[in-house]
Structures are given as C-alpha cells and as structure tokens.
Amino acid sequence: MMTGNTLTRELGWRLLRKLREIRQFEERIIPVYPTDVMVTPVHLHIGQEAVPVGVCDHLRPHDLVFIGHRTHGVALAKGMSMGSLMAELYGRTTGCAQGFGGSMHVCDPANGLPGSSALVGGSIALGVGAALAARLGKRDQLVVSCFGDGAADAGVFWESLNFAALKSVPVLFLCEDNGLSNVMRKEDHLHADPGVVAGHFMQVWRADGTDVLSVREAAGEAFAHIRATGRPALLWCATKRWMKHQGVEADDLACNPVDREKDCPIRKLEQALLSAGLATQAEIEQLGGEIESEIDAAIMFAEQSPFPDPGMLATEV
Amino acid sequence: MPWSRFDQSHAAPEGGGRIITFKDAIREAIDQAMIHDPRVFAIGLDADDKFGVFGSMLNLAHPERVIGAPISENAVTGIALGAALNGLRPICIHLRVDFLLVAMDQVVNYIAKWRYMTRGRIKVPIVVRAVIGRGWGCGAQHSQSLGGLFAHIPGLKVVMPSNPYDVKGLFLAAVKDDWPVIFLEHRWLYKNTGSVPEDMYVLPLGKGRIARAGNKLTVVATSLAVIDTLNAVSGANLDVEVIDPRCLKPLDEELILTSVRKTGRLLVVDYDFPACGFAAEVCAVVAEKAAHHLKSPVQRMTFPESPMPASGILEKAYYPNPDSIAARIRAMLDGVC
Numbered sequence: 001m002m003t004g005n006t007l008t009r010e011l012g013w014r015l016l017r018k019l020r021e022i023r024q025f026e027e028r029i030i031p032v033y034p035t036d037v038m039v040t041p042v043h044l045h046i047g048q049e050a051v052p053v054g055v056c057d058h059l060r061p062h063d064l065v066f067i068g069h070r071t072h073g074v075a076l077a078k079g080m081s082m083g084s085l086m087a088e089l090y091g092r093t094t095g096c097a098q099g100f101g102g103s104m105h106v107c108d109p110a111n112g113l114p115g116s117s118a119l120v121g122g123s124i125a126l127g128v129g130a131a132l133a134a135r136l137g138k139r140d141q142l143v144v145s146c147f148g149d150g151a152a153d154a155g156v157f158w159e160s161l162n163f164a165a166l167k168s169v170p171v172l173f174l175c176e177d178n179g180l181s182n183v184m185r186k187e188d189h190l191h192a193d194p195g196v197v198a199g200h201f202m203q204v205w206r207a208d209g210t211d212v213l214s215v216r217e218a219a220g221e222a223f224a225h226i227r228a229t230g231r232p233a234l235l236w237c238a239t240k241r242w243m244k245h246q247g248v249e250a251d252d253l254a255c256n257p258v259d260r261e262k263d264c265p266i267r268k269l270e271q272a273l274l275s276a277g278l279a280t281q282a283e284i285e286q287l288g289g290e291i292e293s294e295i296d297a298a299i300m301f302a303e304q305s306p307f308p309d310p311g312m313l314a315t316e317v
Numbered sequence: 318m319p320w321s322r323f324d325q326s327h328a329a330p331e332g333g334g335r336i337i338t339f340k341d342a343i344r345e346a347i348d349q350a351m352i353h354d355p356r357v358f359a360i361g362l363d364a365d366d367k368f369g370v371f372g373s374m375l376n377l378a379h380p381e382r383v384i385g386a387p388i389s390e391n392a393v394t395g396i397a398l399g400a401a402l403n404g405l406r407p408i409c410i411h412l413r414v415d416f417l418l419v420a421m422d423q424v425v426n427y428i429a430k431w432r433y434m435t436r437g438r439i440k441v442p443i444v445v446r447a448v449i450g451r452g453w454g455c456g457a458q459h460s461q462s463l464g465g466l467f468a469h470i471p472g473l474k475v476v477m478p479s480n481p482y483d484v485k486g487l488f489l490a491a492v493k494d495d496w497p498v499i500f501l502e503h504r505w506l507y508k509n510t511g512s513v514p515e516d517m518y519v520l521p522l523g524k525g526r527i528a529r530a531g532n533k534l535t536v537v538a539t540s541l542a543v544i545d546t547l548n549a550v551s552g553a554n555l556d557v558e559v560i561d562p563r564c565l566k567p568l569d570e571e572l573i574l575t576s577v578r579k580t581g582r583l584l585v586v587d588y589d590f591p592a593c594g595f596a597a598e599v600c601a602v603v604a605e606k607a608a609h610h611l612k613s614p615v616q617r618m619t620f621p622e623s624p625m626p627a628s629g630i631l632e633k634a635y636y637p638n639p640d641s642i643a644a645r646i647r648a649m650l651d652g653v654c
Binding site: 064066097098100101105107109114115117119122123124125126127128129130131132133134136137141143155156159160162163166167314315316317 | 356358382384386387389391392393394395396397398399400401402403404405407422423426427431432433434435436437438439471472
C-alpha cells in the first residue's frame with residue numbers, strides 16, 4: 001500500500017469510501033445536533049477529509065495516530081467503527097470511551113488510536129514519545145502526531161520538533177492546516193510559515209489538503225523517508241474548514257472563503273474517477289446510499305445503547 | 318509480567334543489615350528496575366549528565382536507556398507519556414519540582430486524565446520523579462514542595478518518602494504500578510542513611526507506617542518533616558505517635574484515624590504551603606471521621622503563606638525545624654494552644 005500513485009479503481013474506490021464515510025457521518029450530525037441528543041462539543045471534519053484519509057491509507061491497525069480535538073475524521077479514517085464513535089457522541093456505554101470521553105476524547109487501541117486531546121498542541125509530544133517507544137522497542141510501527149495550524153503557535157510543537165530531530169525519533173508530524181485557529185486567520189496567529197522553519201529540523205513535505213491523492217502521495221514519500229532514515233518528517237497539508245470551529249453551522253464566508261465546488265475533496269476524487277472511467281455516477285450514488293445505511297445502523301445502535309451508570313463516576317481514576 | 322515476580326513487601330530491617338544512603342537507595346531501585354524490565358527507561362533534563370541527578374542516576378547498568386533532554390519540560394513529559402501509552406514504563410525526571418511546573422499541562426491535562434478518558438483501555442505506567450525542598454538560600458523558585466498541588470488532581474498518585482528503606486520499596490512499587498505516580502524526593506534526605514535490603518521489594522502505595530508509637534498526640538508528617546518530627550520528639554522525650562503516610566494519595570486514612578482515636582490530638586507537619594494543602598486535607602479527614610475523639614482542635618505546621626526567601630536569617634524564620642515542632646507539640650500537650 002506504500003506506493004502506487006497511479007489512480008486505480010481499487011485505490012480510488014477505497015479512498016472515496018473513506019472520504020464519504022467521514023463526510024456523510026458528519027452531515028448526519030448536523031440535523032440531530034440541535035436536539036441535544038449529543039451533549040458534547042463537536043468539531044466537524046467536513047472539507048478536511050482528504051488529510052486523514054490520504055495519510056491513514058498507508059497505516060496498519062497497529063500504527064498509531066495521536067489526534068487533537070477534531071477527532072471524527074481521523075478516527076474513522078484509522079478504522080474506528082461508526083457505531084463506536086456515534087455511541088460516544090450519544091454518551092452511551094457502547095461508545096469508544098463508554099460515554100466518559102465525548103467527541104474530543106476518542107480512543108480505539110485495536111485500531112491504533114491511543115486517545116485524543118482537547119488541549120491544542122500537547123498530543124504532538126505524545127506521538128513523539130510513542131515513536132520513541134517504537135524505536136527503543138525496535139518495533140515496525142509508524143506513529144503520526146496530527147494537529148492543526150493553531151497548534152504551531154504552541155511551544156510544545158517546537159519543543160517536540162526539536163526533540164524528535166535531535167534524538168532521531170521516527171515520527172510523522174502531520175499538520176492539517178485549515179488556515180484558522182478557531183476564528184483567527186493564519187496571518188493573525190502565525191508570523192512565519194512553520195513549515196519553512198521546520199525544514200531546518202527535518203525534511204518537510206507539502207500537499208494539497210483538499211486533494212486526497214496529493215496527500216496520499218506526499219504521505220507515502222514521508223513514511224518511506226521515515227522508514228529509510230529513522231528520522232522524523234513533517235507533512236504540511238493546506239486544507240479548508242467548511243464549518244465553524246465548533247458546532248454544526250457553516251463557517252462565515254467573509255472570514256473563511258470556501259468554494260464548496262472547487263475545494264471539495266470528494267468532488268475532486270469523484271471527477272478524477274469519472275473522467276478516468278473508473279466509476280460511474282450510478283455507482284457513486286449507490287456507494288453513498290450504502291454509507292447512509294451504515295450510518296442509520298450506527299445511529300440506531302447509539303440510540304438503543306444504555307447510558308453509563310453514575311455509580312461508575314469515580315472509576316479508572 | 319516480570320513485575321509480578323517480586324511483589325513481596327520486605328519488613329523494614331531492624332538495625333544492622335546493609336546501611337546505604339537515601340540517594341543510593343533510589344539509584345539502586347532505578348538500576349534494578351531497568352535491569353529487571355527492558356521497558357523501563359529514564360528521560361529528563363540533565364538525566365544523563367555527569368552529576369547524575371544528584372548522584373541518583375550514576376553508574377547504571379543500562380545507560381543507553383537514560384535519555385538526556387533539552388530544556389523542554391512540557392514536551393519531554395508528554396514524550397514520556399506517549400512512550401507509556403505505547404508499551405514502555407518511563408521514569409520522567411525533573412531536577413526540581415519547580416521545573417515540573419512547566420509541564421503542568423501534560424501532568425494535569427494529559428497524564429492524570431488519560432486512563433480515565435479511555436476507560437482504562439490505555440494504561441499509564443509512568444513515574445514522574447521530582448526533587449523538592451530547600452537548598453541553601455535557593456529562594457522562591459528552587460525550594461518548593463507542592464505535594465498537595467499534585468494530590469489535588471484526580472488520577473495521580475503522590476509519593477513522598479522519608480527514609481532509604483521506604484524510598485527503594487516505594488520507587489519500585491511506582492514503576493510497577495499501572496497508574497501515573499508523582500514521586501517527590503526531598504534533597505535534604507539524600508545523604509541520610511538506613512538499612513536497605515539488596516533484593517528488589519515493593520511497598521504498597523497507600524499504606525503508611527507508624528514511625529514512632531506514642532499515646533498523647535498524633536503527628537502526621539511526610540518526607541523531611543518526618544525526620545524533623547522524630548528528632549523533635551526523641552530529643553524532648555515526648556509521648557507522641559508519629560505517622561508517616563508515605564503517600565499523599567492514596568492516603569492511608571485508617572492509619573491516621575486509628576492513631577487519632579487513641580491520642581485525641583492531631584498535629585500535621587507539612588513542609589508545603591498552607592492553603593488547601595495536604596495538612597488541611599488530613600485535618601478535614603479527621604474532622605469528618607474522628608471529630609468526637611478529639612480532645613483539642615487539630616493543628617497545622619506548614620510554611621507561611623508566602624514564597625520562600627533567600628537570606629539565611631529569613632530562611633530560619635520561614636522553615637519549621639525540630640525545635641519549633643517540639644515547642645508546638647509541648648504547647649498542644651500543655652493545653653496552651
């Protein structure tokens with residue numbers, strides 16, 4: 001799975017399914033969310049799906065990804081089941097954290113998701129530590145620290161870059177740069193391009209974070225570099241956030257101009273598949289329908305699952 | 318798992334035996350842990366420098382598993398956590414607890430909460446060592462204790478050993494434990510000596526000890542305060558029971574309550590700031606569960622409500638010592654205060 005940048009039906013179909021799973025999962029949250037069946041702050045991945053899908057396509061279940069607060073897309077891309085994630089949003093015992101985590105704290109050890117953090121930046125260091133453990137244990141295991149451009153403001157990002165470079169820690173720093181730190185535009189929160197500075201510490205790849213093939217290709221090169229050299233790498237993916245930082249409303253186009261035709265990762269891949277004759281419109285519509293049914297099942301699973309017992313409050317502590 | 322092979326708890330040797338320093342007892346515990354379990358490694362600022370963290374890291378059998386880190390305490394503490402989440406058992410070292418404060422994001426928001434947030438699907442076997450306490454004129458930013466600050470946070474165990482035997486057994490227990498442990502070592506204890514078995518042994522986290530038996534008053538103290546209290550009591554021949562809980566959390570409440578029910582008086586000597594601190598917590602436990610056994614109000618001896626000064630004359634006024642502890646005990650026994 002590491003190489004092969006030629007778009008085949010198998011590859012395109014696999015990527016499209018993941019992109020659509022994330023998009024459609026998130027879109028189903030939108031109408032339900034105002035009814036308060038999910039009492040947890042959600043940070044939707046809509047528009048940014050290409051980044052987790054393009055990177056995670058290279059990963060095996062035991063490879064690890066550390067996530068920040070925008071969890072859904074990465075979790076689904078890495079293999080978490082929709083039911084487990086949906087039930088967590090519904091605060092039920094069948095959720096990935098049994099209702100104790102919520103949207104911002106998801107985990108799935110069997111699929112290489114050791115947890116996520118609602119604090120911006122800190123989990124970057126966790127990925128470095130996990131990669132250090134893989135190296136010390138001489139394990140064949142890739143580790144990714146996933147974060148946004150806002151996290152590049154934080155000291156822990158620079159500390160982690162420096163440590164990983166200094167000590168040859170084989171980790172991929174993955175920036176999902178949506179150009180926004182909450183509502184702050186990048187030019188208002190970053191003085192210089194961190195990717196340029198990071199280039200003094202390690203090799204940097206850049207990809208179009210609205211194009212899953214671009215992300216996948218760059219990630220493949222970065223992972224090959226990490227494996228070959230034992231050194232860290234940074235993959236910087238410029239992408240677009242369609243929704244507000246938190247919640248289910250579309251973002252204000254005045255401060256975050258998004259062209260939903262041009263900047264859509266799903267549309268881009270579908271057009272590539274159609275023009276290459278690797279898929280038909282009818283097949284794509286059928287795929288969408290299949291995924292809707294899976295989400296229906298996930299919602300039903302969540303709704304029918306029990307709430308946690310308050311008697312469990314002070315356990316695992 | 319290899320750690321299940323030696324869960325015996327050695328009784329403290331009575332006199333004789335092998336006498337080593339507190340510092341060498343820690344060093345031996347780290348060395349044995351690393352030899353015993355290849356998953357154990359140490360990481361921290363100056364962890365591998367020639368001074369070996371005040372001598373506690375010198376001449377280890379596995380120096381390749383000691384990773385010196387730059388002045389990046391927050392990331393390095395997170396790196397230790399990340400390694401713990403991926404199967405290792407890190408010992409994260411901070412030369413002074415004041416430096417650990419730089420990593421409070423990782424300690425409070427990540428380390429303490431990870432196991433809870435993942436419902437125990439991810440274990441967090443990490444030991445965070447920090448050296449605490451005054452030096453000589455070290456002032457406000459190199460003299461703190463802060464045990465109570467960490468004990469305030471659900472999800473952390475906090476250990477404050479007072480003697481060489483305890484420090485070895487508690488340290489090995491901390492490395493063996495699948496929970497995060499904050500391990501606070503007072504630098505003034507490093508040269509103290511005592512009997513320490515050569516074998517590996519663990520002391521249960523959350524079990525205190527009666528450091529001295531007595532009948533008229535219970536003193537609860539940790540770390541250096543235990544030693545100062547023992548010196549105060551033995552020098553003045555006071556009929557006082559000295560309880561060393563060893564851990565601020567989990568707290569051996571029953572040991573304290575049993576003693577207070579017998580003596581009817583409680584003094585907590587806590588070398589830390591007073592407000593919302595460990596001494597306040599012990600007083601609250603006694604007030605809630607043994608108030609009707611009290612013959613006089615509970616009392617605390619702590620640092621004043623101020624940072625640490627530098628000048629010797631100010632330090633003398635700031636810190637409790639065996640004389641001031643003895644004076645307070647006498648006053649309590651005489652009913653003066």
